Amino acid sequence: DQQVKQNSPSLSVQEGRISILNCDYTNSMFDYFLWYKKYPAEGPTFLISISSIKDKNEDGRFTVFLNKSAKHLSLHIVPSQPGDSAVYFCAASMNYGGSQGNLIFGKGTKLSVKP
Amino acid sequence: SQTIHQWPATLVQPVGSPLSLECTVEGTSNPNLYWYRQAAGRGLQLLFYSVGIGQISSEVPQNLSASRPQDRQFILSSKKLLLSDSGFYLCAWSMGLENTEAFFGQGTRLTVV
Numbered sequence: 738d739q740q741v742k743q744n745s746p747s748l749s750v751q752e753g754r755i756s757i758l759n760c761d762y763t764n765s766m767f768d769y770f771l772w773y774k775k776y777p778a779e780g781p782t783f784l785i786s787i788s789s790i791k792d793k794n795e796d797g798r799f800t801v802f803l804n805k806s807a808k809h810l811s812l813h814i815v816p817s818q819p820g821d822s823a824v825y826f827c828a829a830s831m832n833y834g835g836s837q838g839n840l841i842f843g844k845g846t847k848l849s850v851k852p
Numbered sequence: 853s854q855t856i857h858q859w860p861a862t863l864v865q866p867v868g869s870p871l872s873l874e875c876t877v878e879g880t881s882n883p884n885l886y887w888y889r890q891a892a893g894r895g896l897q898l899l900f901y902s903v904g905i906g907q908i909s910s911e912v913p914q915n916l917s918a919s920r921p922q923d924r925q926f927i928l929s930s931k932k933l934l935l936s937d938s939g940f941y942l943c944a945w946s947m948g949l950e951n952t953e954a955f956f957g958q959g960t961r962l963t964v965v
Binding site: 844845 | 858884886888893894895896897898901940942944953954955956957958959961
């Protein structure tokens with residue numbers, strides 16, 4: 738049973754436009770959410786995170802929105818650049834029961850930004 | 853600054869052979885350590901995590917095992933590889949505190965033939 742779901746395996750966006758990557762989760766105990774970016778044959782790199790006490794976190798071109806009632810978060814990239822083309826993983830963790838720091842990942846969304 | 857080293861980068865092993873992947877972290881003490889596997893269509897799956905020397909927790913039953921002989925060393929092993937063990941293996945570390953990210957190594961592409 739997948740606790741973190743990224744239902745779109747791929748997304749194609751024109752350079753300069755907004756990229757919106759979506760993520761849903763089922764476990765209401767999750768209280769910290771992260772986005773990672775991954776290039777082929779490399780380890781994922783941390784991009785941005787949000788605590789469950791917030792509904793928005795912004796870092797440059799990247800903004801993450803959290804809707805706790807809908808158990809949904811999204812990553813917005815504005816403006817999108819060709820170098821943003823990668824697989825984006827949504828991850829969640831809960832600070833409960835000794836599981837601090839264990840990240841549960843979605844399957845990833847492959848973003849292609851076309852020049 | 854903290855760094856994480858994972859090796860080898862690629863590995864081709866015959867079915868039934870043993871496996872040993874090593875991961876070391878520098879620049880921090882008592883990190884949480886993780887082994888993940890990226891398999892097609894399954895995202896990043898947590899295999900093992902460790903909160904201290906000799907402490908290993910397994911998330912999924914499998915043909916693999918993990919050990920932590922030193923504070924900053926995490927080893928993924930198998931006595932006899934299966935074809936289904938092929939995949940991209942990633943080591944990661946975190947501070948194990950609330951609301952912190954994990955940092956990943958470069959990964960090992962394992963092909964079992």
